[in-house]
Amino acid sequence: MKVTKGLHLRLGRFHLTISASRVFVYLLVLLMVAFTALPLIYVISTAFKPLDELLRFPPIFFVRNPTLDNFRDLLFATSSSSVPFLRYVMNSVFVAAVTVFLTILVSSIGAYSLVKLDLPFKGLIFNVIVATLMFPTTLATIPNYMVINSLGLMNTYMSLIIPKVAGAFGFFFVKQFCDQLPDALLEAARLDGASEWKIFSRIVFPFMKPACSTLVVFTFISSWNDSFAPLVYITDDAMRTLPLALQSIGSGATLARAGAMAAATFLSTVPTIIIYTLMQRRVIATMAYSGIK
Amino acid sequence: MNAVTKKRKGMSSRGLAILFFLPFFILFCLFVLAPVVQSIFYSFTNYDLLNRMDFVGFNNYKQLFLNDEIFLLALKNTMIFACIAGPVSYIMSFVMAWVLNDLKGRTIFALAFYAPSITSGTAMGVIWLYFFSSDSYGLINNALMKLGLISSPILWSQDVELILPVCIFIQIWMGMGTGFLVFMAGLQNVNPELYEAGAIDGIKGRFAELFYITLPQMKPQLLFGAINTIAGSFGVFDIISSFAGFPTSNYAAHTLVAHVYDYAFVRYEMGYAAAVSVVLFLITFLFGKLVMFMLSSKDE
Numbered sequence: 001m002k003v004t005k006g007l008h009l010r011l012g013r014f015h016l017t018i019s020a021s022r023v024f025v026y027l028l029v030l031l032m033v034a035f036t037a038l039p040l041i042y043v044i045s046t047a048f049k050p051l052d053e054l055l056r057f058p059p060i061f062f063v064r065n066p067t068l069d070n071f072r073d074l075l076f077a078t079s080s081s082s083v084p085f086l087r088y089v090m091n092s093v094f095v096a097a098v099t100v101f102l103t104i105l106v107s108s109i110g111a112y113s114l115v116k117l118d119l120p121f122k123g124l125i126f127n128v129i130v131a132t133l134m135f136p137t138t139l140a141t142i143p144n145y146m147v148i149n150s151l152g153l154m155n156t157y158m159s160l161i162i163p164k165v166a167g168a169f170g171f172f173f174v175k176q177f178c179d180q181l182p183d184a185l186l187e188a189a190r191l192d193g194a195s196e197w198k199i200f201s202r203i204v205f206p207f208m209k210p211a212c213s214t215l216v217v218f219t220f221i222s223s224w225n226d227s228f229a230p231l232v233y234i235t236d237d238a239m240r241t242l243p244l245a246l247q248s249i250g251s252g253a254t255l256a257r258a259g260a261m262a263a264a265t266f267l268s269t270v271p272t273i274i275i276y277t278l279m280q281r282r283v284i285a286t287m288a289y290s291g292i293k
Numbered sequence: 294m295n296a297v298t299k300k301r302k303g304m305s306s307r308g309l310a311i312l313f314f315l316p317f318f319i320l321f322c323l324f325v326l327a328p329v330v331q332s333i334f335y336s337f338t339n340y341d342l343l344n345r346m347d348f349v350g351f352n353n354y355k356q357l358f359l360n361d362e363i364f365l366l367a368l369k370n371t372m373i374f375a376c377i378a379g380p381v382s383y384i385m386s387f388v389m390a391w392v393l394n395d396l397k398g399r400t401i402f403a404l405a406f407y408a409p410s411i412t413s414g415t416a417m418g419v420i421w422l423y424f425f426s427s428d429s430y431g432l433i434n435n436a437l438m439k440l441g442l443i444s445s446p447i448l449w450s451q452d453v454e455l456i457l458p459v460c461i462f463i464q465i466w467m468g469m470g471t472g473f474l475v476f477m478a479g480l481q482n483v484n485p486e487l488y489e490a491g492a493i494d495g496i497k498g499r500f501a502e503l504f505y506i507t508l509p510q511m512k513p514q515l516l517f518g519a520i521n522t523i524a525g526s527f528g529v530f531d532i533i534s535s536f537a538g539f540p541t542s543n544y545a546a547h548t549l550v551a552h553v554y555d556y557a558f559v560r561y562e563m564g565y566a567a568a569v570s571v572v573l574f575l576i577t578f579l580f581g582k583l584v585m586f587m588l589s590s591k592d593e
Contacts, residue, residue, distance in 0.1 A: 025392060029402060032389065035466065037405035039412040039420050058430035061423065110317030117310035125318075130585075132325050134524045134577040136570045138553045139335075139563070140328035147323055166320030169521070173475065176513035180482055196309055210478040217474060221411060272411045273404065280400055283478050 040269070047071075047266030054258050070263035077249055077260040083238050088245040093271075095160045095241055096223040102165045103219045104212050110166075111175040112204050116186060117196075126175070133168040141232070148233060159233035160241070164223060170215050177211035178204070213279040220275045224268075242268050335567035342561050353568035364569065366544055367552045370457060371527060371573070374548060375580075378464045379526035383519060386469040390476035391503065403477065410470030418535050421463055425449040425536070450537045453545040460533045460546050467532070468525065472518045479514030483507055516588040520581050527577040530554060549573040 041062075046054070048066040078085035113119050114126060144163050153159040181204060189199045205212070227243035234240055246264050249257060336353055340346040357364045389406055393399045409417060424432045427448045434446040449459050487506050488496075496505050508515070530550035537546055540555065549569060557566035 026396070029389075029392060029396065033402055033405040036469070037408045039417045039467075040405070040408035042420055042423075043412055058426075058428075059419075059423065106316045106320065109313045113310045113313035117313060118306040119310040119314055120307065128326070129321070130520060130581065131574075131578060132329050133520060134527075134581050135329045135332070135574045136528050136550050136553060137328075138530075138550055139332050139557055139567060139570055140325075143328040143331050144324055147327065162320060163324040166317045166325065168321070168325055171317060171321070172520070173517055176517045177478070177482060179513045180510075196313075200313075210481040214474050214478040218471070269412055276404060276407065276411060277400060280403055280477075283481055284399070 040273075043266055043269055046262045049259075049262065051259055054262060070259035073257070074249070074260040074263040074267075077257060081248075083240075085245065087238060088240060088242050091157075091239060092224060092242040095157055096220050098157070099161045099164055099223040100216050100219045102161065103167070103170050104215060106165055107167075107170045107174045107215065108178075108205060108208060108212060109200060111171055111178045112200055115175060115178040116181065116183070116204075129168045129171055133172060145232060154233060155235050155239065156233075157239065160223075160226075160229050163229070164219070170219065173215055173218075174208060174211050177208050181207050210283045213282045217276050217279050221272050224272055332567040332570050335564050336571045338564045339562075340564040340567075342563060346564075349564070353565050354572070356565070357568060357572065363544055363547060364549075364552055367547045367549050368572075370546060371529070371548045371550075371576075373457065374461055374464070374529055374546075375523070375526040378461045378468070378529070379522050382465045382469050382526070383472060383522045385465070386472035387476050387515075387518070389469065390473050390480060391507070394477065394480045403473075406473055407470045409467040410474075417467055421536055425459060425463075427451060451542050453543045456533075456537045456541050456546040460529075460536060463536060464526070464529060464532050471525075472522055475514055475518045475521070476511070479511045480507070482514070483510045512588055516585065519584040519588060523580050523584065524577060527573060527580070 045061065045063045047070055048068070049060075049063045050065055050067045050069060053060055053064060074085075114122055119125070148154060148159045148163065153162075185203055185207075186199060189203055194202070225243060226241075227247065230239075230241045230244050234244075246261070246268060249261050249264055337348060337350060338346045339349050339352075393402050393406070396402060422431075426432075426434065427446060427450055429435060429438060429446045431446065431449070433449075434443070437443045438446070447455065449455055483506070487510065488502060491502060491506050496502060528550050529548055533541065533546045533548060533551065539551065540547055541551075550573065553566045553569045553573070555566075556562045556569065
């Protein structure tokens, strides 16, 4: 047992040891986190501001007289449009879910093959992938457009999904975790006659849970918040995703729309928080080595 | 390297490896590699989307280094930016992950720390303006004026001396999320038995554990985080353009990606823009190779 100096509190079942250094660490973390949390606090606080607080100059940070008016305005603003708001939400959910699923699958079996299987030109392939991560993406827009166009994928959900699936970022990330997988574990399974797919799904994938849960967060957020791809590839209004729907709410220039916009921004942040919290819990709960002796 | 090459029923081990790798490889070539190869090709041409494309050899590169003062300024700014923002955000995101990993309530703390990455876009812009607004209502100006330290508001987003430092500050403040999450996941992948084994060998205390067990075990994640930070900080543009506009006043915070953007989407000189991209890539790659050399996990 660790011996710590300081105050020891005992409240029923709870033991709490408070040491000076511990308090100092907590204070430091709190201070840091107070700054980084500001954008999120602002989004939440703004969603509940009445119109006069939304339009005040200089702007105020925290809401003073919280109200649900903005959510009513949002309902009103969206019920008048030809495409129901829920449709945009479902579009975004579908696109993000498929993107996440394919990214995890394609990156993890690919990385497993590169690290642990008999793939030719391993070194070259890995170097090329890492190199593309460092090439600025600014000029990729036009060639990507031409590929999507020539595959006949314009104005399909696929155009929002497949360009993102095989990113160097996700692959490199998963590959680094795959490196840590002990070879002995795989060899034991092979000696037991397990098929490669079974080895992947029963041993490799569970081992990479922290990596894959984290990649879910990265992929989901980038797909969910992407307003550029739907702007370029989607022409049918009913197939647009949330970020574009938000922009059109905001551009309906009447003052009341400011409230609807604040509420919509808040609502569109909620799924990312849920995904983040769920996945982060999994990262922490599933200790990678728990099943390994 | 591969202990398992014995034939399996049905498919050779090589065939299986290729089958597993193929889905990634096809999509990667189509959407990631092809644009890169195309850019490298364009950098040797005068492609401008309209006229016939001619091969011009190394002309674009010569122009860049001999006749383009804005490029040289962008190069300098990018180096300053990357060499400060990169290491600082890398180290801070690791320290935060390491500290938070042992705290009670870490899920909430971690969410708060990751918040800037979740609420990208408008909300973040509002926060910077709230702090760095160039009128007397900006939080920092307001505080400094109340304290009597300044008499007129500081023009944070227009003052040529200040744009770059302020942008570096904002990048560090808002840009630690990705590295942080990578390190959080990496910390979970360290085998806890190693700490027990280490304790028997006399490795005790949090810092000894950090240097002798945690850091060596986390080399793959440390390398990934470093490459990603390098790519991100050399490729900076979005934060600067949304804070200080495009182009920044007197090009005070003009970066290489800003230069690419300028030539590609304002002047439509794709060949020249591609050459800037290639130069940026070569610099980034050089630094990338350096950290790969330092953090290579092959020697384990």
